Amino acid sequence: MIDLEKDIQYVKGIGPKKAYKLNKLGIFTLKDLLFYFPRQFEDRNNLKKIAQLQNDEKATIKAIIVSVNTTSPKKGMTLTKIDIKDETGYAKLAFFNQPHIKNLYKCGDTILVFGKVKKEFKTIELSSCEIEHLTNDPKNTCKVMPIYPLTYGVTNKEIISIIKSVLNNEEIRIKEYLPQRIIEKYKLCSIDYAIRNIHNPTTKDALKIALYRIVFEEFLILQLGLFMFKNGTTEVDGIKFNRNEKLDNILDALPFKLTNAQNRALNEIIEDMESNKVMNRLVQGDVGSGKTVVALLALANCVLNGYQGALMAPTEILAEQHYISLSETLKPFGIEIELLVGSLTKKQKEKVLERVKNKEIDILIGTHALIEDKVEFNNLGIVITDEQHRFGVRQRSKLSEKGINPDILVMTATPIPRTLALILYGDLDISIIDELPPGRQPIETLAIDKGKRDKAYNSLVRREVEKGRQVYIVCPLVEESEAIEAKAATELVEELKLEYFSDLRVGLLHGKMKASEKDEIMKSFKNKEIDILVSTTVIEVGVNVPNATLMIIENAERFGLAQLHQLRGRVGRGSHKSYCILIYASKSEVCRQRMSIMEETNDGFKISEKDLEIRGPGEFFGTRQHGLPELKVANIFKHMKILKLAQQEARYIIGLDYKLQNNENKMLKREILTKFEHSVKEISLN
Structure with missing residues (x-):
């Protein structure tokens, strides 16, 4: 039997030139080649x-x-x-x-x-x-022909030929790793049969059988890996907090009443904190639904019980915003809050680190800086990550490792369909804040083609600025690099100043700026020293300027729906009527559909469902989840029934053998570890 980990270059008939092309497709070993699945099938019968x-x-x-x-x-x-x-x-x-x-x-x-x-x-x-x-x-x-995802000069015929010649080798056998019990229970074919018939289907039925096996396996491995990754928090005892009576004093001091949805989420969190198990909860809420205040109250309850709290945000702007918000509310109650971000001087950082270690700081707010090895808490009780899809599985885990089984709360303003949330977060408990605070007006959205761009700038922008309001203009999304995106943003600013707004104050914000420069620009915008802020997607998350009432997004067809919704959420944060103009260049039917969805609804959950249908779970977040294996064949919409079976089986397996140490599960465990790469550090191979 040939070793499937063999370098692709040394497989018969391939050699260095073909191997170089295959490497560009992420194919480095024989196993990579065999598991490089077609993206679709063409029936030529x-x-x-x-x-x-x-x-x-x-x-x-x-x-x-x-x-x-x-x-x-x-x-x-x-x-x-x-x-x-x-x-x-x-x-x-x-x-x-x-x-x-x-x-x-x-x-x-x-x-x-x-x-x-x-x-x-x-x-x-x-x-x-x-x-x-x-x-x-x-x-x-x-025949039924496989069509592969291809770039880098490899043709479909070429990859079919390469895979066919490999599978014709009698020494190639793909060893089974699913337990026989599962194969029999769900009537699955062997992995060897599945691989052969997904690449070269003998009949339509053979392809159907092969796809069923691969889809079931992809869902099962993903779900098991997530359960295993999380078992360290669900199986061990955590901190048993009490609901401190002073929490009601903080609630009474808030300048507003919590919505019913906020109260429900807070009660679910406090209930978790009062149990002796580690809380592992996801709080989902649409843009502006008030997740931050719920996080603030959870942190306050932790501190009032004598522990420290940590809140990690993906950007310095958002971390600083949280710092200001929490300080205003909690400092009057004697709760000490500090900020740890990359732009602090060495001396400032050292001072913060010393104070955290000595428990002179109750709540530490920061960016990725929080997970650096130098950061030592005295007795960390709760860990909160905001806009958590920006962080990898390992990053979130690294923060919680700074305490002894602290409670874990993750928040997102990207409403994730519950089904996808169940996949991405295993058996996380989910709280949904599906109600906006009173007084928030829906944002009126209009999609226009590029031919009406002049009108949008000459009438709409000027109208808002003349009212004393402010405007965001978002640059087209550029995939190549942050540097190219920054250049495009700079060029757009010059064009706008020259052609439209020579008499107005135009600012620029992009990802290549130093954190201090970004902060300076955002402060100027907040302080109404800038009329129009031209920005890349760095303003997507968390920036709060109530006076901004108009958002214009250039080349809107380049963005995912969920991202457009996130960007739109930067306006409509005050009491004034707000607008979002989507300028698009594409004439495709898909573009027309997507623009219509944005015009029709402000409901992030509906939008996220549509986004998932159109773009698929792989690209859903714009940035793929670090460390999570890709679903190559499985699709949560098309294969919902199989997903439910796989989730049910994963729970059953974990219930009996949560470390997968039984003999029948050992091969499956190895496969999970391979697929999850380094993200599941806790699971040993013994």
Whole structure:
């Protein structure tokens, strides 16, 4: 049996050149290659007569070649046209820049063709064709064909050929790692059968059986890994807090009453804190629903019980905002709060670290700086991460390791559909704040095409500024790098100053700025020294400027729906009517659908459901969850029933053997550890 961890370069028929291309696709070992699954399947079994072909469909036909001609419509381009016929009619095939075709086929040859049909008047043409001579064993037609996610100069035919030659090697056997009990219980095929039939389906039924196995396994491994990762907090005793009577004094001192949803979330948190198990709770709430005050009260209860609290935010701006908010409310009650961020001087940091260690600080708020090794708490009782999807699994864990089984609270303003939350957070308890504080007006959203951009700037922006309000303008999303995004933002500012707003105060905020510069710009904007703030997505999270009433997002089609909703949530934070203008350039149907969703609803949960449907769970957060294995085949919408079965089985396994130490689970455990890479440090291999 060949070792599946073998370097791909040394697999027969591959070599250094092909290996280099495969490496670019993330394929480094033989196992990577075998588990590089198709993104979709094309049914080329649909054999039709020429007269039956419908416009825009993809179909396979059997025909005879009538003529073959190659021309050069323009310099550097060749067009090969083949006229074909069958007993029902005539058609044409078009091949761009494939001059070799004319040497492979001649008049009178019987061929099989798969392509996209274009019918105009009486002419039928097939483009993007796969063509081959008629044989008893066609390679590219008359079968279900896997279509792989490809870039970096590897063609679909090439990867099919490479995988086929590997699987034809009799020494290749993929060893089973699921317990036999699970295979029998859920009627799963073996992993070897699944891999062979996902890459080269013998029949449609064989493909169905293979996909069922892979989907079930992906959900099971993800869920088990998360349960195992979390078992350290659910199985051990935590701190038993009491609801301190002074907490009611803090509640009474708040300048507003909590909403019913906030009260419900707070009661769930306090109940967790009063139990002797470690709290592990996710608080979901839409933009502006008031999660921070709930976190503040949980931290206060912890401190009133004699412990320290930590609150980690993804950006310095947000950490500082939390620091100001908590200080205003809690310092009058003698609770000492401090900020630890990267922009502090060495001397300032050392002072904060010394005071935390000596328990002179009750609540420490900060960014990633909180998880540095130098940070030592005296008796950490609760750990809160805000906008937690910005942090990896390991980062969150590292913060909680600074105490002895502290309670854990994670917060997000990206409303996650409950199903996805269950996958991402295992068996986290979930609190949902689904009610906005009274007085908050819904934001009016309008999507316009690029042709109306001038009107938006010349009338809407000026109208708001003349009212004494302020405006955000968000730059198009650039994937390449933060540096390119910063350059694009700088160029947009120059264009806006030159063409539209030479008389207004325009500021700039982007990710390449130093933290101190970002803070300075945001302070100026908050203090109404800037009329228009041009920004990249660094303002997506947490920035609170009640006087900002208009948000314009350039090239809105480049953003995910959840991200657009997050950005929109930067306005409408005061008592004034607020607006969001989405400027789009794309004319696609998908773009039209997405813009309509944003215009129709301010409900983050509805938007997140749609975002998940359109973009899939892999990209849902913009940044993939660090350390979590990717769902390559499983889809939580299409495979909901299988997901529920896998979750049920994962709970059953963990209930009996939460460390997966029984013999039947050892192979499965190794697979989980491999898939989760280094994120599940707690799980040993013994």
